[in-house]
Amino acid sequence: MDNLSKKELNKINVINDAEKNVLAIIAHSIAAAEEVFSILTEEDFTVMNYKVIFKALQEQFLAKVAINITILSNYMLKNNMLNKIGGIEFLTDLFQSYTTDANLPEYLDIIIKNTTSRRLKAVLENIHREIETHQPIDEVVSKAEKEILDVKKERKGNLFKTSFDEVDKVLQKIELLENSGEMLTGSPSGFRDLDRMTSGFQKGDFIILAARPSMGKTALALNFAVKSAAQSKKAVAIFSVEMPAEQLIQRMIGSYSTVDSAKVRTGKGLQTRDWENITKAADFLKQTKLFIDDTPGLKVIELQSKLRKLCRENEVGLVVIDYLQLLSTGTHFSDSRQQEVSTISRQLKALARELEVPIICLSQLSRSVEKREDKRPIMSDLRDSGAIEQDADIIMFLFREDYYAAHDPSNLDTPLETEKAQLILSKHRNGPTGSVELLFVKKHGSFADYGLQNSKI
Template identity: 40%
Template sequence: MTVMEKRLDRQILALAPEPAFRAPPANLEAEQALLGAILVNNDAFDRVSDFLKPDHFAEELHRRIYETAGQLIRAGKIATPVTLKTFLGEQDLGGMTIPQYLARLAAEATTIINAVDYGRAVHDLAVRRELIHIGEEVVNTAYDASVDSSPRMQIEEAERKLYAIAETGRYDGGFQRFSEALARAVDMAAKAWEREGGLSGVSTGLHDLDRMMGGLQPSDLVIVAGRPGMGKTALATNIAFNIAKNYRFELRPDGSHETVNGGVVGFFSLEMSSEQLATRIIAEQAQVPGYKIRRGDISESEFHRITAAAREMQAIPFYIDHTGGISIAQLTARARRLKRQRGLDLLVVDYLQLLSGSKSRSENRVQELTEITTGMKALAKELNVPIVALSQLSRQVESRDDKRPQLSDLRESGSIEQDADVVIFVYREEYYLNSKKPPEGTAEFQEWQQKAALAHGRAEVIIGKQRHGPTGTVELAFEGEYTRFSDLAQEDHLPARM
């Protein structure tokens, strides 16, 4: 580099502005005004405590004042400069003591009418500071990422934190007039009356089941449980595909889609790959046994049915995530993303026990499953869609003579029964009869043959719990080679015999 070039570089550096160091956004005056209002009239605390937490204050002393005042008020005591100073200790505030500072806050307080506005200002600035913190963390983690940390994991963690901010401390909750809830209930009834099938929820495509449940209701957590081999995955897959296949929508004025029939489906397949799940659905729709599709042992007509079914299936809004071993936090983040990007009317999780909690692994499995079911119910309410989650049953079913499952058979945690709005059990007598076939030619074989003939191709869906409807049993037809459930042809539904 020449002397001239060095001189030019120095001149450029001298002209460049010095980097500005920005302080995180805060409004200490709003914090002081709010605390003063609380000290003058404790009713101001009740107006903001629903959404405002001590951590939302930028100044550490303000956090302590707000937290201590809250503890006193909740204990039925009065929070004033006199009662608070005992709990805050001694601290030099630049020539002012804490008792003097509290007295000044109360003396300069404005009316409590503005308390909510001040509280919202403090809350919003706290959210901005948290966003800045997350942004810095994302940048630093991306620079200093470890070998075993993938970008996808970092994205999911950032999404989780962003949604945690969005949902924590919201100030749009609280009590509402009963008339508002009443209007929404009447609107729901009107839509059910207009909708095909007259259902308030999303139709499962199985009419007998819909009659018992009124369809799958928004914000409901529906547990489908059964022992291995009963067909719970097949039932969930059939319902999910029926809903996606019947999807119809109308355009809103803002260009978004409003579902009028069927729905957009998200399917978390934690046990099977997306290819295995697709093979099951193709087998069901094309009526070609799945084992023949996997072996390639199919005729020309079967191949044409498969390709026709595949063409029809390509257009339906059915989205599969087959990542194994994800946590409830990851599932929540991905479901929110799907709702935002594609829309969502039904979420299916296959199955519950393959999810992990987001807390420390030292906790026992019962606590972990409680966190999972609580999180899933909260997600159903937040997204306002039904969530169908599959669950295993304990082995105690096998030790009973009557192997029909009960609520007490739900595996690992009572939280499944507690958090679920609907619990459905899938039971097939045929499965157990086939495993107990006696030798041919005996009296037991003739009795078994009669029972097997009655149970062949039949399945029972037992509604063990339903918050807004009856419990009972629905009989369905089950075609094992196609893993397909359908309505059973009842005697009173058949055409009249000549």
């Protein structure tokens, strides 16, 4: 104490006075006690005597016992608490210090800020220890980001949201939507019928887009990403574990230039008109706020860290992950790969809610779908499904019947340039299920609303 500055001593005195005054108010007011016990815990107090008294007051309050100094002192004596605070004199002084309830909000604010400060210091000390013990730096950074955010969110999470406040918020939102004339309440997919069913991809939603290989799920996901970025003007993050960024951009240029993707990929056979369209598509893509991470073998902990940083620096409207089964936790799961995928699914759902962004995660389907006569996917076809069905807010399956016809050896017809595709919403937690018809343009590797083949955005 002798080494503390005058400023530090004054701060400690202010905190101690706030703690003492809160306890005195609790002891004299049932209404105040209800408020305090819904906000503070024993760990919010720094003086050991005050911790003990708070616990005794709380126990008496929960037992619905009237609080006065006689009843409280007898209770504390019986439970071996009174000797811990130095006897009846300390308790008497506390009761006599009461003056008014008027300053309770100010006292609570002082205590809460002090608790936040102490917890933040503890987190920083823990980070320093992990660095000194040479823990993997990417794990330290991700853990640190989450713990620092949790320090602030923990207090908010302890509070109930009242129907009075929440109903007003919803009514205000409905009124804003009515006045704006906007049908979407979330990030646009860019596809007319899908947006009608979902009202856009909603904040905090975890969305699964699944299909068999070569069905076009990456192409559709890229369409979602570009259309959403163009229409919302918000940032869109793409985590591509399977394909490098250069190939993704190449596919986007092919899709939005309407130039044959083979020509874009090889650079052969391009005409002047093709180059004009490629240049326009390139200029268009430069105007969108697309952020691509193509780290191979990406761990969920790395994805979390990168996305948190991106969300701090930008207003992110949509996140696309290609794809779920290529992510890893970085931890060995002795039981099964299914357990690891289930863990990843839960972590991504939690991340979507934490950052309040919709996350679209691509997923593989098991081979069992190929063995059925009706090859339309169902939820049990999700590979390593585990918790995916439970965690996802929306589960969409991409299905092209013509894909199977083209791969049928008995079919001698010339493959079509365009095919009807179905986007099957098998699960929609907050809306209808059903199918959306799309048009797949094979040579561009792009999708469009059915009947609007030439629609790009």
